[in-house]
Amino acid sequence: MTEKIRGSFPASKDSGIDYDWDIAGEVREMEKIDVRANSKTSRKKVIGLDDLLSDYYKEKDKLNEREAKRAKTRKSYYSDEDEDSTVAKLSDCVDKCQEKIGLVSGEDEIYLWGLPVFGKQKTGPSLIHFELENCSLLQSFMSNELNSLVDLNIDKGEVFLESLLLNGWLLNLVYSCSSVEKSIATWTFNLMLYSSKEVLRTSTVDFWCEILSPKKEIKINWLPKYSELQRALLIYGYLLDSPSNSSCNTEMFHEDFDCWGPPQNIRAWIKYVAACFQVRNTYSIFSTSEAEELLVVIICLFLDRQLLGLSVILYECMLSAISFFTDCEWNWSCQRIAKSIACRVPRDVNSIRILESISGVDARSKHLRSMVAFQILHTCFDNQDTEGEEILRRLVSINVKDKNCDLFKMYVYLVLIENWLLYNYMLEDKPVIFELWSVLLRNCSCQITSTDLRSYASKVRSKASYLLQGTGNK
Structure with missing residues (x-):
């Protein structure tokens, strides 16, 4: 085919190939068809690369845009102008967290004897x-x-x-x-x-x-x-x-x-x-x-x-x-000893410590423990109520759901009454006292919820629930 080519002509503006004008018509037509086919294929390939390049640049632009936003955010976060406001917000957040933690862990504020x-x-x-x-x-x-x-x-x-x-x-x-x-x-x-x-x-x-x-x-x-x-x-x-x-x-x-x-x-x-x-x-x-x-x-x-x-x-x-002491001396002496102790002991967790110290298992130790508990309970109400029944009625009337209710004092009352009733066998013929005791325990165990974050709330509720089981009342 090359032998028949005498000159060259441009197949297109971009092509430098020349062909013989005297070649047979069929050959020229075939050459033209090949040139057209090759031209179409080149155009398709060029279009495909353009699309790829276009997609590539688009993705690159998106990446650059996201990086610019991040840089702008970091610059805004660390800027001197907003530093004071950021520190203030962070400090406020920490204070709120500490306040909530303090409410949740209120039981950690335990009074030491x-x-x-x-x-x-x-x-x-x-x-x-x-x-x-x-x-x-x-x-x-x-x-x-x-x-x-x-x-x-x-x-x-x-x-x-x-x-x-x-x-x-x-x-x-x-x-x-x-x-x-x-x-x-x-x-x-x-x-x-x-x-x-x-x-x-x-x-x-x-x-x-x-x-x-x-x-x-x-x-x-x-x-x-x-x-x-x-x-x-x-x-x-x-x-x-x-x-x-x-x-x-x-x-x-x-x-x-x-x-x-x-x-x-x-x-x-x-x-x-x-x-x-x-x-x-x-x-x-x-x-x-x-x-x-x-x-x-x-x-x-x-x-x-x-x-x-x-x-x-x-x-x-x-x-x-x-x-x-002799048996005749003990009854009177026990009462005087209990009154003297109650006057000297603060009406707080120290009174619980005193009861725990009188830990003898003999009858006299139990009697003394009961009397000391009652006399301390008596002084908690400024010696106004002479009967244990009146003291229990006053405690039953307390609304333990009230946020102003002192649950620490209520916890001390529960411990005092528990020791008074547990070791005083003279009260067995007074069912009204034990009925009031059961009502008080139900109030403390039912009206104080498990989500109550007040100090000593869980202690009062747990103590009352435990003692309520011992009374045989549901």
Whole structure:
């Protein structure tokens, strides 16, 4: 075909191919047809690429537009002009969140029990006893043949007696003599209550517990009385001698902190008092009224959080004090003790702590717990209602759904009434009291919803629901 081409002609404006004008007509026609076909195919291919390029640029424009919007948003967020307003909005949001969290977690604002029972301590009596040099026990020991071995100097008599006390020989000498002189008794008693040395306090309290025990009858020429123990409490800085002192708090401890708080000798004091309660049939140490006052002091000591480590010996001392009274004395003494405690204990969570402390399982402990609960409940209403029935009616009339209702006080009331009714068998013939009690429990368990966010709402509702199950009422 190329041999027949003599010249060239443009097939189109864009083509540079020339063909022979003298070629046969058929060949020219075929060439023209091929050229047209090729031209159509090229045009189709060009149109397809244009579409692809158009789509590509459109997508690219969209991406650029979105990126520009994001950049504009970031620029707007971090702009100095809007920074103050953004911080303010964020702070407001945080405050609202904290407020809501506070409502939800209102139960975390639990009141802690605790009352400072001891204040500023005073200076105790002198522990130097010159009369020890003339005591017969020391003189007899000096005249003994053993003195030549130890070469005792009369000027060091008290030091020598301390060594006898620490190693237990003083107690053996007392057993051998079957008596305790006044000088020895006063010396050891003062060491027990006022010495700053732990080893002396421990040895002297063990000494007194041994000579007071009924293992062997010993003549004690001087016995400390209630006034001596009361004097020790005053030196210790005891604050609850009168009801007016029950409102003291830890804010008063702002200077001379080392002189405040429970004394080191309080452990020995408690152990000695417990020993005295146990020997009523052997020694006449306390009167009934004095024993009542000491029992009040012992129970009030449970309120001092710094004395938690002494809970065991406090509990044992309390049981000894309760068993001190005769059956005829107990009914009247129990009522007076309960009234005295109620006047000294704040009407808050400390009253619950007091009831938990009287945890004996014997009949007298349960009776005392019931009486203390009722007397505290009585003081909560300013002693206006003398009957428990009237107190219950006033509590039933309280609208627990009211947002102004103090649910913390209601919780304290529930605990007080629970202990009053649970351990008072004299109320079994008064069904109206238990009916009112059931109504109060239903009000607290049904009218307070599970979504109530008030402080102590869930505690009151749960407590009432639990107690309601025990009453047998649906």
